[in-house]
Amino acid sequence: MEEKKENVRKKVLVIDDDQGTLELLKGILEKAGYAVLFAKDGQEGLSKVTQEKPQLIILDVLMPTLDGFGFLKELKKDKEASRIPVVILTVRKNMEDSFLAMGADVFIPKPVDTEDFLAKISALSLRPPQLSTKQEVAGTAPPLSKNEDKKGH
Numbered sequence: 001m002e003e004k005k006e007n008v009r010k011k012v013l014v015i016d017d018d019q020g021t022l023e024l025l026k027g028i029l030e031k032a033g034y035a036v037l038f039a040k041d042g043q044e045g046l047s048k049v050t051q052e053k054p055q056l057i058i059l060d061v062l063m064p065t066l067d068g069f070g071f072l073k074e075l076k077k078d079k080e081a082s083r084i085p086v087v088i089l090t091v092r093k094n095m096e097d098s099f100l101a102m103g104a105d106v107f108i109p110k111p112v113d114t115e116d117f118l119a120k121i122s123a124l125s126l127r128p129p130q131l132s133t134k135q136e137v138a139g140t141a142p143p144l145s146k147n148e149d150k151k152g153h
Helices: 019-031 042-052 070-076 093-104 114-126 134-137
Strands: 011-015 034-040 056-059 084-090 104-108
Touching: 011 114, 019 034, 034 042, 042 056, 042 070, 042 084, 042 114, 056 070, 056 114, 070 084, 070 093, 084 093, 084 114, 093 104, 104 114
Parallel strands: 011 034, 011 056, 056 084, 084 104
Antiparallel strands: none
16 A cells, blocks of 8 residues: 655745735645645735744745845844745746845746746755854844844834
């Protein structure tokens, strides 16, 4: 008898304000065996990270309230949350270098190529947690719950 892999399903948080994209990714990810969580903007995404502790984040760039840049900046301030791999998924192909420099792990342009997308997130979800920022190495990352920027930016 073939043993069905019933490991704890890895939680993937998808942060995107486009309902069509959310539904598309939900279908792709659930079919691949992931548990899918959603947020419509970066602010809601930060709350879900704190509450749900996802193992992977898929992030759009252009969103209301808190965009992808703001979300990633806040996420990387938190020692624990900064270890979560982040996949940038956007139509803005010219932003890859900026997001990778900010600590994103993978940049995938829209429209999504399903096989390429799943291969990249599978590789990330198999990767062991690692130190992802100089701030984390130094042990100086403030907690995620602090939304204020001490430098006044």
